[in-house]
Structure formats: C-alpha cells, structure tokens
Amino acid sequence: xxxxxxxxxxxxxxxxxGLSVTPQRLSIFKALMNDSSHPNPETIYKGIKEENxxxxxxxxxxxxxxxxxxxxxxxxxxxxxxxxxxxxxxQHHHIVCAKCKKVxxxxxxxxxxxxxxxxxxxxxxxxxxSIQFNVICSECRARQ
Amino acid sequence: xxxxxxxxxxxxxxxxxGLSVTPQRLSIFKALMNDSSHPNPETIYKGIKEENxxxxxxxxxxxxxxxxxxxxxxxxxxxxxxxxxxxxxxQHHHIVCAKCKKVxxxxxxxxxxxxxxxxxxxxxxxxxxSIQFNVICSECRARQ
DNA sequence: TATTAATTAATAAATATTATCAATTAGAAA
DNA sequence: TTTCTAATTGATAATATTTATTAATTAATA
Ligand SMILES: [Mn+2]
Ligand SMILES: [Mn+2]
Ligand SMILES: [Zn+2]
Ligand SMILES: [Zn+2]
Numbered sequence: 001x002x003x004x005x006x007x008x009x010x011x012x013x014x015x016x017x018g019l020s021v022t023p024q025r026l027s028i029f030k031a032l033m034n035d036s037s038h039p040n041p042e043t044i045y046k047g048i049k050e051e052n053x054x055x056x057x058x059x060x061x062x063x064x065x066x067x068x069x070x071x072x073x074x075x076x077x078x079x080x081x082x083x084x085x086x087x088x089x090x091q092h093h094h095i096v097c098a099k100c101k102k103v104x105x106x107x108x109x110x111x112x113x114x115x116x117x118x119x120x121x122x123x124x125x126x127x128x129x130s131i132q133f134n135v136i137c138s139e140c141r142a143r144q
Numbered sequence: 145x146x147x148x149x150x151x152x153x154x155x156x157x158x159x160x161x162g163l164s165v166t167p168q169r170l171s172i173f174k175a176l177m178n179d180s181s182h183p184n185p186e187t188i189y190k191g192i193k194e195e196n197x198x199x200x201x202x203x204x205x206x207x208x209x210x211x212x213x214x215x216x217x218x219x220x221x222x223x224x225x226x227x228x229x230x231x232x233x234x235q236h237h238h239i240v241c242a243k244c245k246k247v248x249x250x251x252x253x254x255x256x257x258x259x260x261x262x263x264x265x266x267x268x269x270x271x272x273x274s275i276q277f278n279v280i281c282s283e284c285r286a287r288q
Numbered sequence: 289t290a291t292t293a294a295t296t297a298a299t300a301a302a303t304a305t306t307a308t309c310a311a312t313t314a315g316a317a318a
Numbered sequence: 319t320t321t322c323t324a325a326t327t328g329a330t331a332a333t334a335t336t337t338a339t340t341a342a343t344t345a346a347t348a
Contacts, residue, residue, distance in 0.1 A: 020294060020345050032231045038238075038247040040226040042335090056297045061336070063295095064229055076228040076238065076247055077221050081336085082184040082304065084220040085208055087176045094182075094220065095264055098271060103182040103220055108261055116277070117252055120239055124279035127242060131275050133260070135268035164314050164325060186304085200328040205305070207326095225305085226335065 006033045010072065017070045027052050028063045029072070038076045078134070079103070093131040099140035106133070150177045154216065161214045171196050172207045173216070182220045222278070223247070237275040243284035250277070 001009075010029050014021045027048045032039070039047075045060045067073045078098055088105060091112050095104040111131055120126055145153075154173050158165045171192045176183070183191075189204045211217045222242055232249060235256050239248040255275055264270055 018294095022295065022345070024296070032229060035231065036249055038228040038230050040228050040335095042226070044229070054297075056299090058298080058337080059296055064227075065337095068229070071233075074230045074233065076230050077223045079221045080224050080227045082186070083208075083224045084182040084184050085176060085188070085212070086182050086218045086220050087179065089215075089218065095268065097268070105180055106261065106264070111258065111261075114255065114258060114275070117250065117255075120250070120277050120279065124239065124241070124281050125285050127278040127280065129275055129277045131258070131273055133264050133273045134271040135264065136271065137268050141269050162325095166314070166326065168327070184304095198328075200330095202306080202329080203327055209306095 003030075003034070013070070013072055019066065019070065024052065024055055024059050025063050025067075027055070028060055029067070032073060091128060091130070093133065095133045095135055097137040097140055098134055099136055099143075102137055106131075147174075147178070157214070157216055163210065163214065168196065168199055168203050169207050169211075171199070172204055173211070176217060235272060235274070237277065239277045239279055239281075241281040241284055242278050243280055243287075246281055250275075 007026070007030065010026075010033070011021050013019075014025070019025075028044060031044050031048045037043075041057070041060050041064055044064070045055070045057050048060075049055055064073070068075055078096060079101060081101075084103065090107070093106040093108060093111055095106055096102070114129075116126060116129070151170070151174065154170075154177070155165050157163075158169070163169070172188060175188050175192045181187075185201070185204050185208055188208070189199070189201050192204075193199055208217065212219055222240060223245060225245075228247065234251070237250040237252060237255055239250055240246070258273075260270060260273070
C-alpha cells in the first residue's frame, strides 16, 4: 500500500469514528505508519517536532492513546505500566485481560512444540518464547 | 514442591551466585513463590510490610531486579519501561532482544495456525494472540 | 462565515523507577 | 565466638514516564 493510500485510509477511519483529522494527528500517524521499530511516544515526538515545532508532548501521548483505542494502531504490550514478576520458571504462556491486566498462566506442552523459524536462530541467540493470548476476562465482560 | 523445598532451593541458588540470604530477600521470595498473580513491586511490598514493617520499597525493587538478573524469577514483560506502538494491524509476532529491547516483526502464517486451547475460549472473550521470541540480537551479542 | 464541540499547548500532578549514601549486617576469616 | 569487610538495606532524592487540568485554538458542520 502506498503512503498516500495509508494516509487516506487513516483519514477515513478517523471520519468513521468521529475523530477530527488535525495536522498534529496526521503528523503523528505519518511518523508511525512506515516505522517498524515499535517506537515509544518520546521517539515519535522527537521525530516530528522538527517539522512541527509547536507540538506538545502530551498531544503525542493523547493521540497515540486515541489511535489505539479506535484500532488505528496497536500497543506492542498491554502490560507496560509496571513491571510484573513471575516465580514460574518452566516454559508457559499467558492469558492477559486487555481490560484489567490480569495475567493467567497456561501450561500447555503442545504449545511449547511450535517450530522456531530459522530466521530467528540464524540471526540471534535464541533464549525462549512465550505466547500471549489477549482476552477480555469473564469478570470484565460481566462488568460491561 | 513443598514451600520448604522452594525456600531451600532459593537459598541454594543465592549461595551459588554469591548473594546473601537476607531476611528481606527471603520475605520477598516467599511472598512471590506461591503467587500466580504476576504481582508488581508495589503489591509485593504491601503484602510483606505487615510482617516486615521496616522494609523499604527500594529494597523490594532492588531484590526483585537482582533475582531476575540471576534467573531466580522472571519478568512477565521485558518491555515495561515505556509503551511502544505498532502500525501493523495484521497478525504477526515479535522477536525481542532482552538487552537492547529492539522489537522485530515476524510475519509467519504457520505460526498463526496454532490451536487455541478451549480453556481460553470457554472462559474468556478471545481477542488475538502473539508470540514473543526472546533473543539476544547479533549487535548485542557482538558487544558482549 | 458563524457556531460549537473537539482538540491542542502548556504545565502541573501523579505514578513508577533508579540513584545516592550513611548505617547496618551476612558471611567469611580468625 | 568474635572480628572484619564487602554486600545490603533504609531513607530519601532524583529521574523518567504518564495522566490530568484548563484556557486558547481549531476542525467540522450548518
Ligand atoms: Mn506466568
Ligand atoms: Mn510489530
Ligand atoms: Zn479482566
Ligand atoms: Zn539487542
């Protein structure tokens, strides 16, 4: 998809959701749309403030949060707000509630057997892997 | 494994790594060892300060960090220090460097085909899943 | 063009994490 | 058992990250 197509799609999504297409939001989206580095808000802010010197850091935070809420972009991890520790050392997987951030262990030998792509082991020192299943838990669903 | 066995194993690991077994560390480990809620440092701190009223919050942080560094416990997410955003909406997976926190996309149709355990879909509203491959990237390995 | 609700910029406040350092202590040595 | 010393702790300051507040501005609609 061309840059222009991505931009048009973004603007259409905003209109569909009743979001104004502001120069700030457009600038933030354009900075992200071809960036595969999974940047944080500060990196995005620094990247755009040269061509948009009056933009506020809080605007970047809020725009990204708004985009995410409307499914225009994704967060790499929903558990970034605080470090969480785990005493279980054996390989296992996690069921994570997108609302309440509850994390449930899932021990499943079948899931441990996936084939690790060679592209990973060729380029890097492989350590381990874990699958995150994103859900809305029954408590949070009942609460809606 | 019994509580006492877990505690003995913990103390042995500390000795093997040259870490002192302090009452604070023991208290923190005991709070975590049977806790499957993946707590954050504040929760652990609150949980132990009744029986250890003089313990400092910073001590909890430092002990957890030390345990993690020595493989006594794990972090649920290595990407907690700041939110990271992703413009790619199609399902894909992530190769994450444990050192530099670089995140590389991995689009792999085979990996998308894993069987979602029924225990997940039975109890929760399933949203999606993503696999995180933890590695040490070639740059970081070269740097060591 | 005028109206208005949404958005922004500036900044304060809140929350999370890390650094500093004097006092204490666990573990080794005597 | 006592002494010694490097590691650890508690207290707190500093830093980093995120969210809230609010007056001014503006995008979208009529
Ligand atoms: Mn777990
Ligand atoms: Mn990605
Ligand atoms: Zn929930
Ligand atoms: Zn790296």
